[in-house]
Amino acid sequence: MKNREIAHIFESIADILELQGENLFRVNAYRNAARILQDLARDVEHVAAEGKLAELPGFGKSIVEHVEEYLKTGRMARYQELRREMPGDLVDMLAIPGVGPRTIVLMKEKLGVTTFEDLKRVINDRSLDALPGMGEKKVDHIRRGYQLYLSARERMTLGVALPAAEEIVERLQKVKGVKHVSVAGSLRRMKETIGDIDILASGTDPAKIVQEFTRLPQVAEVLAAGDTRGSVRVEDGLQIDLRVVTPGEWGAALQYFTGGKAHNIKLRELAGRKGMKINEYGLQKGARRVAAKTEEDIYHKLGLDCMPPEMREDRGEIEAAARHDLPRIVQLADIRGDLQMHSTWSDGGDSIEAMAIAARKLGYEYILITDHSQSLKVAQGLVPADVKKARAEIDRLNAKLKDFRVLAGTEADILPDGSIDYPDKVLEAFDIVLASVHMRLDDPSDRMTERVIRAIENPCVRIIGHPTGRRFGYREASAMDMEKVMKAAAANHVALEINAHYERLDLNDVHARMAADLGVMLVISTDAHNTAGLSMMRFGVSVARRAWLKSEQVLNCKPLGKLLEWRRMSKAVKR
DNA sequence: GCCGTTTTCGGCCCGACTGTTTTCAGTCG
Secondary structure (H helix, E strand, O other): OOHHHHHHHHHHHHHHHHHOOOOHHHHHHHHHHHHHHHHOOOOHHHHHHOOOHHHOOOOOHHHHHHHHHHHHHOOOHHHHHHHHHOOOOOOHHHHOOOOOHHHHHHHHHHHOOOOHHHHHHHHHOOHHHHOOOOOHHHHHHHHHHHHHHHOOOOOEEHHHHHHHHHHHHHHHHOOOOEEEEEEEHHHHOOOOEEOOEEEEEEEOOHHHHHHHHHOOOOEEEEEEEOOOEEEEEEOOOOEEEEEEEOHHHHHHHHHHHHOOHHHHHHHHHHHHHOOOEEEOOEEEEOOEEEEOOOHHHHHHHOOOOOOOHHHOOOOOHHHHHHOOOOOOOOOHHHOOEEOOEOOOOOOOOOOHHHHHHHHHHOOOOEEEEEEEEOOOHHHOOEOHHHHHHHHHHHHHHHHHOOOOEEEEEEEEEEOOOOOEOOOHHHHOOOOEEEEEOOOOOOOOHHHHHHHHHHHHHOOOEEEEOOOOOOEOOOEOOOOOOHHHHHHHHHHOOOEEEEEOOOOOOEOOHHHHHHHHHOOOOEEEEOOEOOHHHHHHHHHHHHHHHHOOOOHHHEHHHOOHHHHHHHHHHHHHHHO
16 A cells, blocks of 8 residues: 555655745645545555546645656656755754754755754854844754754554553542643544643643642653643653643633644634634634533534544544534444453463453453464464363353353464465364464565455455554554455455554554445454453554444444354355 | 635635744744
């Protein structure tokens, strides 16, 4: 899928045009096209092949031509040309906090700066101070920004950021005079990675709340503390920003600071068309405030139904809300079981029984034990003789457990040729077979596509685990033709997994929506390697919510009987 | 560069903060 690749090029074009002082609306047109591509629940190559690029919002003549050129030749002449005009590190300097296009161009023209080395020089020899509009503080600000850029703060994963934020929220709730507290920003929208943690609070004495915030025990360093906002760094380096408003502005502020950016822009346009204005203090008609107390008020006064934060990305939710046609998306309470986990039989830390008891405590009806298969030696994959013994253990356990069912499964390896790591005879004895790729993840796209499709077509395989293999901070998603793979999954009644581990979240939100659009059944699994790992389910559910999935589209929202029916049905269709 | 219940031309979201100004430009979210 080249969606991200082309999106990155459009981002770069926008950066360069901005540096060149080009009309900002033209710059935005490229940024908008980049966002549309990133969020697109289709493979752009397929859309182009169908001649439907111009139907994408924000895709006019120029953008369509650029995309077609790139797909045909692997190059974009306009980009190459722009790149030559902005040499050295000039484009990358935009990523330095406190440095924008005006500063970069000024440094280039007056001081001949084109590289990071040049930048360091003009900061240190104070020649930067002499430029118009520059002063001591501004240069200091740029120096600190450059340091920050060098230390290259990686984005945090959701699974790291959310617990840290929740701890702060819990403490703030106990502070005197605090009325509301909530996480906000991309964290509240449950994006898979987060830049900064944003927390919003309300109370009658905001300045005092900010003071209390900076004194929390987790705080390692106070970066800023004003009357309505504070910013701190906690021990492990996370930056947390707090904003405080009055209780009467709570809903407006929560809506505003939750975003996302594109969603908010569209809301403001909508408000404008209705003769209103929207900002963090409320929805205004002239001097009159029409809504501010709750998020619901804000949306309703704009003629919209209120939608969950996970949907607020301008991916069609505003239009659906206006039609009063928002889907009822899946929630954690809809989950009835967990269909991927490991036990001490392979590389897990807890016994099958311990996993079952922990899962029952979560309110589940069933689990699927999916220990690794024989060729995955590093994870102590089971040879067929051990598969039989593990099965016997599960049978004994089921005789003992009431109102709960342990299903015997496997996470069988998809081998380099697309065959499965057990003979059919072994596979047929499992209740449900899950198959995943663990080796040769960097196969070229054609080969990987063929490999996964062959696994999907195996009559015993029911679920494909972590389909793209991406892991934050470790490796990129494997290259493959996602639409082809998904069409094969739909045709063969094979479910695709949303792996809930916060380092995977694979399928991601865009792919999960694509799959659902193509009629594929999804399954949300924790891949837990111990009882604690079962709690990751909420991260997988958040991906599903961002993908607008309904509970009917999620396999493990089915009660046990329906799950087994689905399994039998799919087998019948395939054979 | 895109787009059309204001429009095929003239629009295109809003406010805070900071620093360097003396009314505003640049950057950020």
